[in-house]
Ligand code: SF4
């Protein structure tokens with residue numbers, strides 16, 4: 183193969199990643215971009231900076247030019263003619279900067295691309311190549327390592343988790359005035375196995391309380407495993423399939439071990455996408471049980487009348503941010519608005535929304551890559567403006583990662599809003615007790 | 620390494636503004652951080668949280684669970700979020716001079 | 725059959741073989757690549773991807789750049805018209821004279837569109853940033869060939885030149901960015917299957933753009 187032999191072993195390995203994956207879907211997307219540039223304004227990075235490096239088509243080119251250089255006839259003979267590039271220092275540096283530091287894999291560009299190129303799919307494949315080169319940004323890699331080594335991405339010891347959940351359980355009992363209210367731990371044979379984002383028990387447990395209260399109101403049979411509960415999957419974001427499979431596999435084993443009927447995922451966009459949609463590809467088969475988002479479950483509770491809501495309990499104006507991985511790439515689109523319209527008396531959409539929504543800027547692992555922090559906040563200005571235009575005092579979003587980014591945008595752009603999960607807003611609107619008249 | 624300048628003093632911080640060398644921390648640094656991130660004036664309640672986090676981190680090499688912060692300071696959870704608008708991690712832990720925790724924060 | 729005829733036939737044969745080879749690698753995987761339990765219908769997503777999703781008001785790349793969109797559509801229509809004429813002319817099939825004149829006018833417009841797109845690529849520093857010689861050449865090749873078709877309609881003596889040009893075009897398509905002609909439909913189908921399975925496409929008509 184022209185040129186590959188001369189490369190260092192790790193670069194050879196990176197190209198082998200590409201070669202091994204050259205199946206129909208990848209080949210198709212690698213060969214489709216026409217460099218029309220019309221996708222620029224669909225990407226929040228380009229919108230913010232107007233810098234051609236951030237045009238999605240240029241992100242496509244970061245990997246397709248390597249494909250052309252090493253795997254296409256014309257690119258091998260006349261690389262300069264087709265813009266093919268050697269896998270050299272400069273190429274790699276640009277890849278890291280643009281693909282890790284300048285893309286959240288939000289997929290907005292793909293929906294609007296004149297051809298239909300799956301940009302995030304290509305970006306993730308390129309990230310896998312960079313992983314082979316050991317170039318995953320430090321913070322992202324250490325979050326993955328922590329998950330793999332300690333069982334959750336914040337290294338929370340099991341006892342600490344149990345103490346926190348018991349503390350929340352006591353709180354729940356006080357709040358609902360019922361000594362039998364519970365957060366069932368490690369209980370086998372329940373209908374649902376629920377998961378958590380580690381930042382909930384560690385720093386933001388109100389969202390756990392909210393879900394527990396909703397479960398209580400619905401009389402649900404559920405449990406949380408204190409061994410294995412982490413819904414996040416940062417390896418999906420770094421492109422590390424092996425680690426990603428391992429992390430998702432742990433949860434699946436736990437479902438089997440506790441003989442739960444369904445796996446219920448917390449409000450976590452990338453976690454939902456990784457486990458619900460990408461996991462089956464890593465395992466080579468579908469799950470034998472349903473996997474659903476807690477947002478879908480709550481919508482079902484409301485629809486079936488299992489829980490009752492009083493929207494006047496949330497009187498302030500509420501808007502909704504659509505997490506890319508849950509909505510555009512996850513298909514949970516209507517559930518959250520159906521719920522919010524019934525849990526708050528003044529629910530307004532931001533524009534654009536649903537599949538056309540802009541990324542908050544914190545996706546794709548940006549939140550853990552400190553080196554690109556300023557870019558993340560600056561590109562998030564698009565989202566901040568969207569929020570401001572709604573005049574809302576509260577922003578709901580079913581993703582803890584988005585919440586953290588929005589909290590920072592809130593401070594930097596002085597939006598003066600509160601940011602909550604969907605469950606928190608629903609819990610505040612819950613009407614407990616017997617139905618009257 | 621980015622530098623943060625507050626009131627003419629320079630600190631080495633990571634991209635997210637967490638102190639690079641936790642040992643240079645002192646109460647003046649905390650005050651400067653708090654003034655810079657929207658937390659504002661450090662009250663006794665702020666200090667109680669920050670000191671506890673700092674002590675806990677020195678002993679255990681990690682940030683405490685927010686439950687522990689509540690239990691040891693007697694503050695309610697919601698009070699903590701009011702005291703530190705950036706939350707316990709990007710707010711309180713940063714002001715206490717801890718390095719950035721992993722995960723979605 | 726003249727030598728230009730033979731050249732075109734050879735070009736077409738090679739084009740067909742290469743294209744078939746590329747499609748054979750690209751297409752069959754659509755059945756197997758995603759084993760997850762569907763929420764929506766993958767096939768409906770693929771159909772939507774080829775139809776509704778292409779509508780200009782659905783696609784930001786069209787909505788934000790109406791001029792580029794219209795110019796692009798005209799340019800590509802010109803290509804299809806030119807191919808049709810090559811087939812007719814090669815077999816010496818005549819059509820009513822008026823169609824000749826209409827086609828000449830139309831191809832003049834579409835070739836003009838090609839020039840406009842080329843000018844845009846040259847003028848825009850953003851496009852130049854990630855364009856390669858292949859991008860400019862591919863445009864010149866197609867635009868020039870539309871022009872030669874036009875000239876042949878005016879003067880049949882040009883036929884040999886047109887046949888050779890067409891042969892060259894067919895030979896080049898599988899190698900450079902013109903490959904998108906081969907991969908466009910698979911790309912839209914793959915994207916449609918992805919969004920279809922996940923229940924994202926077909927997008928229901930919801931007012932997602934309300935102010
Ligand atoms: S996936 Fe999102 S961030 Fe990445 S290029 Fe596309 S629009 Fe931009």
Ligand code: SF4
Pocket residue numbers: 214215216217218219220221222238239240242294295296297298299785
């Ligand atoms: S719109 Fe699509 S084809 Fe055009 S440059 Fe962007 S990714 Fe490439």
